[in-house]
Amino acid sequence: MNDLLLLSPEIIIAVTAFLVLTLDIIWKGDRRSAVILPWVTVAGAVAALLAVVYIWPAASDTYGIATDTGNFVPMLALDRLAIFFKILAVLTVALVGLSAVDFIAQRSPFRGEFYVFTLLAGLSLMLLSAATNLVMIYLSLEFLSISSYVMTAYLRRDDRSVEAAIKYLLYGAVASGVMLYGFSLLYGATGSVDLATIARRIGESQVSLTFVVSAVVMILSGFGFKIALVPFHQWSPDAYEGAPTPVTAFLSVGPKAAGFAVLIRVLVVALPEYSVNWTAILSLVSILTMTVGNLVALWQTNIKRMLAYSSIAQAGYMLIGLAAWSAEPGGWAGNGISGILLFLFAYMFTNLGIFAVAIALENQLGTANIDDYAGLIRRSPYLSIALIIFFLSLIGIPPTGGFMGKLFVFGAAIDRGLYILAGIGILNSVISVYYYFGVVRRAFFVEAEDDTPIRVSPALNLVVTVTMIMTLLIALYGQPFINLANSSAQILAAAF
Amino acid sequence: MINQVPVSYYLLLGAILFSIGAGGVLIRRNAIVILMCVEMMMNAVNLTFIAFSRYLDSATGQIFVFMVMAVAAVEVAIGLALLVELNRHKQTVNIDEINSLKG
Numbered sequence: 001m002n003d004l005l006l007l008s009p010e011i012i013i014a015v016t017a018f019l020v021l022t023l024d025i026i027w028k029g030d031r032r033s034a035v036i037l038p039w040v041t042v043a044g045a046v047a048a049l050l051a052v053v054y055i056w057p058a059a060s061d062t063y064g065i066a067t068d069t070g071n072f073v074p075m076l077a078l079d080r081l082a083i084f085f086k087i088l089a090v091l092t093v094a095l096v097g098l099s100a101v102d103f104i105a106q107r108s109p110f111r112g113e114f115y116v117f118t119l120l121a122g123l124s125l126m127l128l129s130a131a132t133n134l135v136m137i138y139l140s141l142e143f144l145s146i147s148s149y150v151m152t153a154y155l156r157r158d159d160r161s162v163e164a165a166i167k168y169l170l171y172g173a174v175a176s177g178v179m180l181y182g183f184s185l186l187y188g189a190t191g192s193v194d195l196a197t198i199a200r201r202i203g204e205s206q207v208s209l210t211f212v213v214s215a216v217v218m219i220l221s222g223f224g225f226k227i228a229l230v231p232f233h234q235w236s237p238d239a240y241e242g243a244p245t246p247v248t249a250f251l252s253v254g255p256k257a258a259g260f261a262v263l264i265r266v267l268v269v270a271l272p273e274y275s276v277n278w279t280a281i282l283s284l285v286s287i288l289t290m291t292v293g294n295l296v297a298l299w300q301t302n303i304k305r306m307l308a309y310s311s312i313a314q315a316g317y318m319l320i321g322l323a324a325w326s327a328e329p330g331g332w333a334g335n336g337i338s339g340i341l342l343f344l345f346a347y348m349f350t351n352l353g354i355f356a357v358a359i360a361l362e363n364q365l366g367t368a369n370i371d372d373y374a375g376l377i378r379r380s381p382y383l384s385i386a387l388i389i390f391f392l393s394l395i396g397i398p399p400t401g402g403f404m405g406k407l408f409v410f411g412a413a414i415d416r417g418l419y420i421l422a423g424i425g426i427l428n429s430v431i432s433v434y435y436y437f438g439v440v441r442r443a444f445f446v447e448a449e450d451d452t453p454i455r456v457s458p459a460l461n462l463v464v465t466v467t468m469i470m471t472l473l474i475a476l477y478g479q480p481f482i483n484l485a486n487s488s489a490q491i492l493a494a495a496f
Numbered sequence: 497m498i499n500q501v502p503v504s505y506y507l508l509l510g511a512i513l514f515s516i517g518a519g520g521v522l523i524r525r526n527a528i529v530i531l532m533c534v535e536m537m538m539n540a541v542n543l544t545f546i547a548f549s550r551y552l553d554s555a556t557g558q559i560f561v562f563m564v565m566a567v568a569a570v571e572v573a574i575g576l577a578l579l580v581e582l583n584r585h586k587q588t589v590n591i592d593e594i595n596s597l598k599g
Contacts, residue, residue, distance in 0.1 A: 188548035
């Protein structure tokens with residue numbers, strides 16, 4: 001297959017971004033920019049999704065730059081892992097774009113640019129999850145960060161939006177500086193910036209262990225920041241609360257997924273050869289992340305802030321899969337890692353669905369307090385039912401996608417004998433019932449002060465319906481999704 | 497004949513600069529100074545990259561430095577734009593006074 005064709009999902013997204021930007025300039029101040037541009041964005045995302053399906057059979061190789069001297073510099077991998085995350089990125093762009101339609105039109109005079117940044121952030125997710133070279137990892141990570149900062153500050157007349165963006169930027173800049181220092185040490189120790197070459201040099205064991213271990217720890221702190229693992233999570237509640245709600249939805253899914261993609265790729269390289277006890281380190285971080293996330297979420301009064309802590313806890317559960325895999329890295333990489341992929345897939349639909357419900361309420365009420373959900377069953381029965389399904393999925397109760405994700409991740413941990421880790425994970429899921437069902441309790445059993453029905457726009461309705469169906473489908477007809485996750489994880493094991 | 501400076505000196509200087517930058521980020525309260533400290537961390541990284549690049553006789557490290565410089569410039573541009581906007585809202589760039597989001 002032609003090389004350019006293999007890059008078609010990225011090219012389609014980039015072209016759509018610039019098309020939206022151009023149309024926005026042509027239709028300046030026009031109603032059309034608010035009505036048509038979101039659908040152009042969705043059309044671009046759907047076209048990119050078709051392109052991803054088209055290139056799926058060709059996946060398995062590395063692509064890069066061939067120099068004049070005949071050297072080949074690998075930059076992007078086109079393995080199934082990368083393709084899996086491309087699917088995730090494209091779906092996130094489409095769903096976030098749709099849920100933003102009314103929110104942005106009501107609040108900002110600049111309508112088209114929001115979709116440009118959403119598309120570009122999606123492009124950076126695709127590049128980051130495919131990067132096999134430290135230069136490429138750094139560039140796409142910064143691409144993602146910078147688009148996220150701008151999106152967070154999108155409502156610049158709003159104090160909180162700007163404050164959130166500044167906090168995000170300051171934390172992010174420091175984290176990327178530390179990560180970069182790790183990159184420079186890794187480069188110095190191995191003499192290469194290509195992940196596969198680094199793995200080989202480390203395997204030949206002529207490199208300094210102290211250098212590599214300190215480098216990997218610094219790099220992990222950079223990725224940990226993107227995923228919002230404890231103790232690198234402090235930015236996330238503030239950024240999530242202050243950012244425009246559709247952006248919060250994006251931040252809770254996109255950077256987390258891409259962070260896991262790059263974390264998996266780098267750990268697969270650094271892990272196997274090392275005497276360092278990665279399982280202990282990853283388990284500790286995982287336990288801290290889910291416990292802190294869940295405990296602090298208990299007394300939140302703002303739904304966005306609560307979901308921020310909830311998403312920190314969810315990242316903790318996902319990390320269990322990586323810890324489980326690291327306990328037996330030589331074996332089938334599928335077990336723990338395919339669990340993470342399935343978990344991420346379900347988590348994406350669930351979280352975007354919850355945020356769509358939150359956006360629907362915020363569009364009408366102007367606030368995002370948990371108390372606003374009182375009496376939701378009278379005001380909008382459909383949203384209430386959707387809310388229950390999404391929260392069941394976040395807790396991990398069947399028949400929802402979240403249950404399948406947790407089943408595979410915790411199952412991998414038990415399979416590798418990490419009983420304490422799995423136990424703490426299950427205990428944390430029990431704690432999370434309290435705050436998730438706090439919202440459901442208000443929606444069903446507390447009287448509303450005001451019984452006005454909630455009007456939901458067609459675009460938001462579509463998002464809620466699609467995410468709800470997918471959340472249920474992953475559990476009720478799970479085999480295709482399990483196969484997808486398994487084959488994405490298997491190719492990874494073969495690649496190195 | 498001048499003796500060559502060993503690579504470890506450059507690495508040490510890089511590490512010291514990085515620590516000063518990181519310390520500045522933790523201690524200083526002015527957001528603009530914090531951005532400057534982040535720049536210092538980036539430049540410490542650049543120095544480390546160039547030292548290794550010279551030592552290993554490979555050009556990759558130098559290419560990396562160009563990328564880092566470009567990205568650092570973009571990051572500062574966004575950061576300063578945000579600080580201008582913040583100053584409009586609150587008439588301050590002191591990060592201790594930016595505290596409407598907490599909990």
